[in-house]
Amino acid sequence: MSNKLLEVKNLKKTFGGLKAVDIENLSFNKNELTSVIGPNGAGKTTFFDLVSRFQQQDIGEIYFKDKKITKSQPYKVSRLGLIRTFQLTKVFDRMTVLENLMFSGSSIKNDSFFQSIISTSSSKKYEKGLKDKAFEIMKDLNIEKMSESYARELSGGQKKLLELGRSLMKNPELLMLDEPLAGVNPKLAEDLLEKIKNLSDQGITILMVEHNIEAVMKISERVVVLAEGQVIAEGSPQDVRNNNKVIEAYLGTADE
Amino acid sequence: MKISSKWITTILLTFLSIALVFVLNPDGQLRILANLLTFAGIYALAAIGLNVHFGLTGLLNFGHASFMGVGAYVTLLLIPHAAGREGEINENGLPFLAALAIGIVAAALFGLLLGLPAMRLRGDYLAIVTIAAAEIFRLLIRDLESITGGVYGIINFSDALQKYRPVFFDEAVARLDLAPAQIWVGLLSWLTVFIVLLLLKRLSASPWGRALRAVREDEDAVRALGKNAVWLKLQSFMLGAGIAGIAGVFLAFNYGSVQTTIFVPLLTFYVWAIMILGGVGSLTGPIFGSIIFWAIISETDKIASLIFENADGQQLAGVRFMLVGLLIMMLMIFRPSGLLGKKEELLLNVK
Ligand SMILES: Nc1ncnc2c1ncn2[C@@H]1O[C@H](COP(=O)(O)OP(=O)(O)OP(=O)(O)O)[C@@H](O)[C@H]1O
Numbered sequence: 024m025s026n027k028l029l030e031v032k033n034l035k036k037t038f039g040g041l042k043a044v045d046i047e048n049l050s051f052n053k054n055e056l057t058s059v060i061g062p063n064g065a066g067k068t069t070f071f072d073l074v075s076r077f078q079q080q081d082i083g084e085i086y087f088k089d090k091k092i093t094k095s096q097p098y099k100v101s102r103l104g105l106i107r108t109f110q111l112t113k114v115f116d117r118m119t120v121l122e123n124l125m126f127s128g129s130s131i132k133n134d135s136f137f138q139s140i141i142s143t144s145s146s147k148k149y150e151k152g153l154k155d156k157a158f159e160i161m162k163d164l165n166i167e168k169m170s171e172s173y174a175r176e177l178s179g180g181q182k183k184l185l186e187l188g189r190s191l192m193k194n195p196e197l198l199m200l201d202e203p204l205a206g207v208n209p210k211l212a213e214d215l216l217e218k219i220k221n222l223s224d225q226g227i228t229i230l231m232v233e234h235n236i237e238a239v240m241k242i243s244e245r246v247v248v249l250a251e252g253q254v255i256a257e258g259s260p261q262d263v264r265n266n267n268k269v270i271e272a273y274l275g276t277a278d279e
Numbered sequence: 280m281k282i283s284s285k286w287i288t289t290i291l292l293t294f295l296s297i298a299l300v301f302v303l304n305p306d307g308q309l310r311i312l313a314n315l316l317t318f319a320g321i322y323a324l325a326a327i328g329l330n331v332h333f334g335l336t337g338l339l340n341f342g343h344a345s346f347m348g349v350g351a352y353v354t355l356l357l358i359p360h361a362a363g364r365e366g367e368i369n370e371n372g373l374p375f376l377a378a379l380a381i382g383i384v385a386a387a388l389f390g391l392l393l394g395l396p397a398m399r400l401r402g403d404y405l406a407i408v409t410i411a412a413a414e415i416f417r418l419l420i421r422d423l424e425s426i427t428g429g430v431y432g433i434i435n436f437s438d439a440l441q442k443y444r445p446v447f448f449d450e451a452v453a454r455l456d457l458a459p460a461q462i463w464v465g466l467l468s469w470l471t472v473f474i475v476l477l478l479l480k481r482l483s484a485s486p487w488g489r490a491l492r493a494v495r496e497d498e499d500a501v502r503a504l505g506k507n508a509v510w511l512k513l514q515s516f517m518l519g520a521g522i523a524g525i526a527g528v529f530l531a532f533n534y535g536s537v538q539t540t541i542f543v544p545l546l547t548f549y550v551w552a553i554m555i556l557g558g559v560g561s562l563t564g565p566i567f568g569s570i571i572f573w574a575i576i577s578e579t580d581k582i583a584s585l586i587f588e589n590a591d592g593q594q595l596a597g598v599r600f601m602l603v604g605l606l607i608m609m610l611m612i613f614r615p616s617g618l619l620g621k622k623e624e625l626l627l628n629v630k
């Protein structure tokens with residue numbers, strides 16, 4: 024068994040003439056917290072889309088848990104334990120926060136048509152379990168007061184929290200967060216960062232795209248820098264911070 | 280239970296529309312009422328099926344008439360009937376309920392057939408596929424004359440259902456000077472409406488219903504959470520199609536004969552109007568939407584006579600369209616979420 028949870032080889036995606044992703048070899052280890060950074064349009068979200076199968080690559084291979092998922096469907100890789108969030112939050116607007124979470128955690132069997140018609144006592148018990156778990160997560164993320172609100176009524180930051188909570192309902196092995204801190208106020212962002220760190224400590228492998236450099240440097244064990252679709256640097260936060268290419272392409276030379 | 284203002288308005292409007300029938304008709308009021316309520320029950324059932332598609336799951340289905348048609352034709356061809364120009368008699372057949380069950384399954388499978396290619400694509404493709412398929416279905420039925428009776432249709436099938444009419448029922452209806460055959464169809468339609476609603480109430484509150492609403496809200500998020508959105512949509516599509524199939528069967532029995540001209544796009548349009556009137560996503564909305572719709576439709580000629588001296592068929596059809604249009608316009612102005620729709624669910628989020 025290798026220590027690699029996710030690996031991509033020779034992964035390329037172009038839009039028209041534009042090379043959005045062009046990665047020769049990149050892998051992510053179990054239990055590591057990795058951040059992917061890079062300028063706007065660097066291909067970070069496209070990379071997420073390819074790995075989670077929401078987009079089809081031009082060429083290349085993707086392995087998750089040593090399984091080739093190159094041609095897999097999004098829901099199938101999700102069932103393997105790869106859960107991603109979206110940069111533009113995708114919550115179920117006209118469902119309550121609680122329903123958002125319970126739907127996420129619900130098993131295929133529990134969701135089935137016939138199970139739903141007969142509605143046995145064991146399925147009621149299962150639903151109760153989901154509800155308890157959902158409340159635990161809501162408390163943890165400080166949104167339990169909103170449990171009965173429609174998700175569309177949440178603020179942008181709260182939606183980010185809901186989406187994170189919804190992912191956690193699935194007990195992910197690999198959690199891919201696309202800008203989890205965007206639009207979250209500084210105080211909450213700090214809490215959220217703490218929370219992400221805790222999840223990592225609990226053994227969830229985390230891959231995070233984030234523009235908040237301070238946050239990234241603080242919690243990441245490893246940083247990957249993308250620019251124009253290519254990996255221009257990777258390594259510990261310190262290494263990356265001092266890398267000239269990175270400073271030039273992304274961090275800027277100014278003494279910010 | 281707190282009775283909200285939308286319920287008061289709805290019930291009031293329903294009574295008003297029925298009162299309109301009594302005011303505009305000096306005689307035969309009961310007969311007209313029975314006729315319109317029978318149609319209302321059948322169309323309510325069809326609209327409930329459409330609401331599973333659109334209200335619950337966000338699927339754009341513009342070929343509802345074809346699901347009704349598949350249910351009707353398959354069922355009628357399986358019971359004793361006569362078909363075609365010569366009225367070729369087919370005395371052997373299944374009992375009504377067995378044929379109905381097969382008709383429902385056939386309508387559901389027709390839904391599956393249309394859905395399989397379309398569900399993988401964006402929402403508007405389903406709309407296009409269903410419009411086209413409904414017309415193809417109708418033309419096929421017309422041209423396969425040796426099986427379906429073509430333009431001559433199917434007749435003499437009513438007995439399969441009417442023979443179950445109890446004697447006391449006939450006596451009671453006769454005392455009211457009404458036609459027992461139609462009341463029987465109406466009664467069974469409304470009974471079916473309530474059974475289907477009970478089933479859907481359970482389903483839409485269940486994990487399955489929750490999954491469909493999630494699909495309606497955001498398919499990508501559903502996929503990202505490990506759920507097979509395509510399969511969920513197909514299930515919803517089959518369920519709604521099956522319900523439409525039952526409505527088609529009752530519609531045929533109400534007419535007493537069936538021709539392809541029944542299952543035209545106008546039928547789909549009427550069912551949409553009823554669903555929107557009742558409130559998209561509201562379980563009971565189609566009941567009231569349908570009664571009000573049919574009360575107004577059935578008074579078309581009376582209303583037309585206020586405009587034209589001696590309205591001919593074409594003018595009547597025109598006035599009917601105007602009335603439906605007016606109804607929907609008023610609705611969009613005064614109550615965009617329909618009579619019983621939830622304001623929070625107004626946003627027409629289409630898959
Ligand atoms: N569906 C698409 N069609 C055409 N071009 C696209 C599409 N999606 C992304 N691109 C292009 O691919 C490039 C990479 O986009 P991507 O969204 O992956 O960047 P990003 O690194 O996530 O940027 P940001 O930090 O702004 O979110 C951009 O130049 C973008 O314009």
Ligand SMILES: [Mg+2]
Nearest residue numbers: 067068069110
């Ligand atoms: Mg991005």
